[in-house]
Amino acid sequence: MKLKFLTIKRKTVLAVILTMLIIVGGFTTFFTVRANASPKPLHTIVIDAGHGGIDGGAVGKTSGIDESHLNLQYAMALKSLCEKFGLGVVMTRSDMNGLYDISAPNKKKSEMAKRKQIIESSNADIVVSLHMNSFPLSSARGAQVYYAIGNDSGKALAESVGASLNQSIDYAKKTAKVGDYYVLNCTNKAGILVECGFLSNAEEEKLLISEDYKIKFCYNLLCGILKFYEM
Numbered sequence: 135m136k137l138k139f140l141t142i143k144r145k146t147v148l149a150v151i152l153t154m155l156i157i158v159g160g161f162t163t164f165f166t167v168r169a170n171a172s173p174k175p176l177h178t179i180v181i182d183a184g185h186g187g188i189d190g191g192a193v194g195k196t197s198g199i200d201e202s203h204l205n206l207q208y209a210m211a212l213k214s215l216c217e218k219f220g221l222g223v224v225m226t227r228s229d230m231n232g233l234y235d236i237s238a239p240n241k242k243k244s245e246m247a248k249r250k251q252i253i254e255s256s257n258a259d260i261v262v263s264l265h266m267n268s269f270p271l272s273s274a275r276g277a278q279v280y281y282a283i284g285n286d287s288g289k290a291l292a293e294s295v296g297a298s299l300n301q302s303i304d305y306a307k308k309t310a311k312v313g314d315y316y317v318l319n320c321t322n323k324a325g326i327l328v329e330c331g332f333l334s335n336a337e338e339e340k341l342l343i344s345e346d347y348k349i350k351f352c353y354n355l356l357c358g359i360l361k362f363y364e365m
């Protein structure tokens with residue numbers, strides 16, 4: 135009788151241990167799956183909204199909108215799309231404040247140093263700087279992608295984005311150009327500067343400030359980035 139009782143007790147203990155192991159195993163699997171649900175992004179991109187603070191950049195001919203405003207709107211739209219596609223994003227600015235130190239005697243120099251510091255301290259592999267163009271001749275229009283001379287990966291990225299924009303965005307130039315811009319020259323990462331369009335062209339300005347066009351533009355920009363990663 136006593137022996138039987140002990141046998142039952144041992145069986146019960148074993149059953150409890152097994153149940154506990156299953157529960158613990160289940161939890162481990164659950165947390166592993168949860169952790170894998172948002173893995174570390176394979177690629178991270180710096181999105182740079184050009185200008186900011188006292189530097190408004192170009193001004194919309196009809197709407198009067200500051201380029202710095204529009205650059206930020208495009209940067210935020212691109213950020214949101216990138217994140218949906220699993221890319222990590224580092225922003226140089228997420229509001230209308232300038233990147234310069236407010237007490238700096240030379241704000242332009244201070245701003246440039248800050249942009250470089252954000253780019254170089256990030257773990258990003260590419261940099262996308264967003265701008266809006268302006269030209270005295272109001273007929274000038276169309277997006278243009280630039281890269282730094284001697285930066286082969288920047289050139290490949292620029293060509294990929296140029297081709298992608300050219301497919302879906304009217305007047306977007308397919309051929310990428312060399313551009314002498316600090317934001318491109320300050321890093322060895324694959325950098326491009328995208329002039330999204332001309333605020334000096336009334337028709338293009340109207341498109342650039344519309345929500346639908348902004349999303350369409352950023353989506354096609356992202357397609358060019360994703361194609362570059364596939365290369």
Ligand SMILES: [Zn+2]
Binds near residue numbers: 184185201265266
């Ligand atoms: Zn600009």
